[in-house]
Amino acid sequence: MTNAQIFRTQEGGKIDREEKISFIFNGKKYYGYKGDTLASALLANGIHLIGRSFKYHRPRGIIAAGVEDANGKVQLSRNNISEPNVNITEVELVEGLSFKSQNCWPSVTFDIWAINNFLNRFFPAGFYYKTFMWPKSFWYNVYEPIIRKAAGMGTASLKPDPDRYEHRYEHCDILVVGSGPSGISSALAAAKNGARVILAEDKPRFGGSLQIDEVTIGNKNGNEWVDEAIAELKSMPNVIIRNRSQVFGYYDHNMLVMFERCKDHVNNSEAFTPRERLWYIRAQEVVLSTGSIERPLVFANNDRPGIMLSSSAREYLKIYGVFVGKKPIIFTNNDSAYETAIEYKNNGIDVLIIDTRNNSDSGIVNETKKLGIKIKFAHAIANTSGYKKVKSVTIGKLNKEKNAYTKLEEVKCDSVFVSGNWTPTVHLASQSGNKLNYDTNTDSFLPSISRQDETVIGSANGSMTLKESLKEGFEVGYKLSKKITKGNIQTTIPLSDEKQLGDHDKFWCMPLPTNKNYKRFVDFQNDVAVSDIQLAVQEGFRSIEHVKRYTTLGMATDQGKTSNLNGLQLVSDIEKKIVPEVGHTTFRPPYTSVTIGTIIGREVGKNYKATRKSPMHTWHEKNKAVFVDAGLWLRPRYYKQNNEDLFEASKREALNVRNNVGICDVTSLGKIEIKGKDSAEFLNRIYTNAFLKLPIGKARYGVMLREDGIVFDDGTTTRISENHYHMTTTTAQAANVLSHLEYYIQVVWPELDVVVVSVTEQWAAAAIAGPKSRLLLSKIFPSEEVSNESFPFMGYKEFKFKETTARVFRISFSGELAYEINVESDFGLQMWEEILNLGEEFKIQPYGTEALSTLRIEMGHIAGSEIDGRTIARDLSLESLLSEKKDFVGKRSLNRKAFTDNNREKIVGLVPIDKKTNIPEGSHLVLDKNASLPNPKLGHVSASCWSVEYNNPFSLAIVKNGHNKLGEKLYAVSPLKNVSVAVEVVSQHYVDPEGKRVRS
């Protein structure tokens, strides 16, 4: 195909005609120019049919030039990445784009689902709720798959998104949203008065309406004034100015969220350029100069391709040098469409104006008449025809009541430009909490009282003239900046000149020709017609929110940009109410669709959360550790030798601890330093067991509860000196325990002299465990006394290690003779390597969390899977730690009836009767595996391992009345894994029940 572009003007527009760019639409190659959007490039090639509508699969075309376009959604491929539901009015043309229509099969020109258009009695308002109700079983198997295929839009890619997205936080004095005349002037006034200003513009070009309106400001035309003002703003150090940036959400405390398109419009962008950037902007004051959107008129078959908003047709002509049609008809109820008529006439195109008003004597109408443009007053378009594009319209003379036509005539055309007056864009103002008021001058909702620090100006505020907009902009910019900067530099408001527009007709919904039931669409994106809304009201839906949901009016990405007011007016007409009584639906963020990638930003893959690594991490990596996530920490799960799997490796590691000695990185355990003269008293209140008389140089195992009596965490606390303690917590609860302690210190008992601080990252910790660990310890600290007598179980010593001091605790999680050695983090790796070297003669091996788990399970030590937020101390056989002599956090709750019930669950051990079958964690325990459902549940399996001591599976479980069930046979059933295992209930302490080893 040659470079047809037959609808391109000879000259003019802001495109770069030197740079021709090719693209592929529905398999065919076309050309456009640099500066085009996909929409303008298609229109330049005379293509109007873009896709099929949501419900009825009617052919649809472009209706607007900006974010308000409801139909132009395509499946876009760029660098082999396919993206659905892309707005063609927003994507700028670059090389390498290929896109296709959505919601049509096999093609947009012949769409088999268009049969829905003829079966439309099956798709009335609320069709989801009605048509597909019976028989019930048909929903999943028949109706839903068909509806999913027939409705819906593009197809999401299943590949990972290769692009980079960034988040940015910014603060400013004044955020100005929208760079039309009022936005630019408020940004100028505020910036000149010293305020830190951010000016955001959604489109690639600044200026808003000044881009296309024939006006003068000062003694420049609108475009020149914009260019100069933007250049001036860009030169100011206190101004951040962004185009291609859509502010789409207004949240609490003046937090606004904006996305900036950084990459897609650039040919050959740099490797690390983010595709889009999400801005979180906290602004002291917000100026919403969001402008207004032209409203369509509602008439029969008003959805055919080639029917477009009149201001958009002007925008395509003036910015892109594109004739939307060469035989257009302009259909209007107000004066603003006349500007489009004049523009087309000046470019040599004859137009016919159909005006619903009986007459107009405004300046612009007279100017139009002088140009010889034909105007038919008191007429309306009664119907249109043309399947893939509008070919002709039926024009009718309206009767006096404007509810019927007195005469109909057919007129050929290739496009229709529609104007039903303007709707202020109040989405962000409403999101901020501004209560909107109905304004009968503009027939629209306008902002009234701000809930947050926001000010709405320009046409978004109903100020429809340039003069008003500039005045508001400069005044508001000055006033707000003065409040913040106390500056007093006032900018003079320039004089301006614009076309004088008259009143609009409050008539917007055209009658149908006699005995015809053509569809008159209100919401193009959601395929909602006048008849749907009439039906909803007739069926008793009164609240506008209900009408919205029943009909889907104003939903989805469109958020009612073009449809909202027409829908509201229609409901109020049907109900014979005034619009303010009907009210409006809630405007919700986002204002327009935002890519998921932008919202996620860099928090993908391993950056989804922070990663914490111990100082010994590099050693683990070099020694084939397989890591596991433990909260934010990466911990070695096992160290792989040869072709071992997890099971084999963890068995080897655990066995080596039982037989020789192992070393485990326990840096991730929470460590909290506690100081102050009331530390002992404080710990005594926090822990269930006594801590007042803990001697210096001794560690004690302690349990803490929540106030509701549930076990919160366990760990050891060591008295290092009179008023200095070292507490350890589980890895998982480290942060919560710290907050818990701080709460009691700061809020509940501020009179206590205690301070706490997390030192988890300050200390590297290694556990050495196994019968040979004392021998090893004496090698590590050859000059220290480490005998059982001088360094007994639960003892604490400070030993010199190199040029630092090691904190050594004789504590054990594995149940073996064991020590935990802590050194300052910087010495962690050195300590680790030294211990492994010295341990070689004792056959030391590192062990990971899986072996650690095995060791603690067969010893019957509890961990997070037992302290699961449901268990109390008695359930976990910790009742001996509940002090009778003192009060502590959570104690009062232990008297609760449910907590003293003898039938409560209790921790026990389980061994499979065949001594072979693994017991899946999470299995439910039942008496009879074949009992009829619901089978009474006696408990659940909390942790399972392969006991290296007995060489058979072993589990911990929490079982009703468990302490009286020892020796009984139960079944562990896991419907998820389709397994049931016959098990015998045994003691939780499977290995060394007397605890001799730790004391040996």
Add this chain to the structure above:
Amino acid sequence: MLEIKCPYCGRRSQNEFSYGGDATVKRPKLNKDISDGEWDEFIYYRKNPRGIHLELWHHTSGCRQWFKVKRDTSTHEIVKTFMIEEESQ
């Protein structure tokens, strides 16, 4: 996202803080003989007012201080923030 003025650090975004519940709830004194009802009030029962609410917040990703926030639950307006020991009326 709320903007909360930590009495120690100044205005910060909500994502630096953790919510800590009703600040008017007082933990019963230790060793005090109290009824089940009183204890239940302390543990479980909370008012859910529409309007002004005095609540605890913890500057977890900041100075780690607990403090009080007087906030309107219907508008999210923060009237004032207080150090724990400050009188909050």
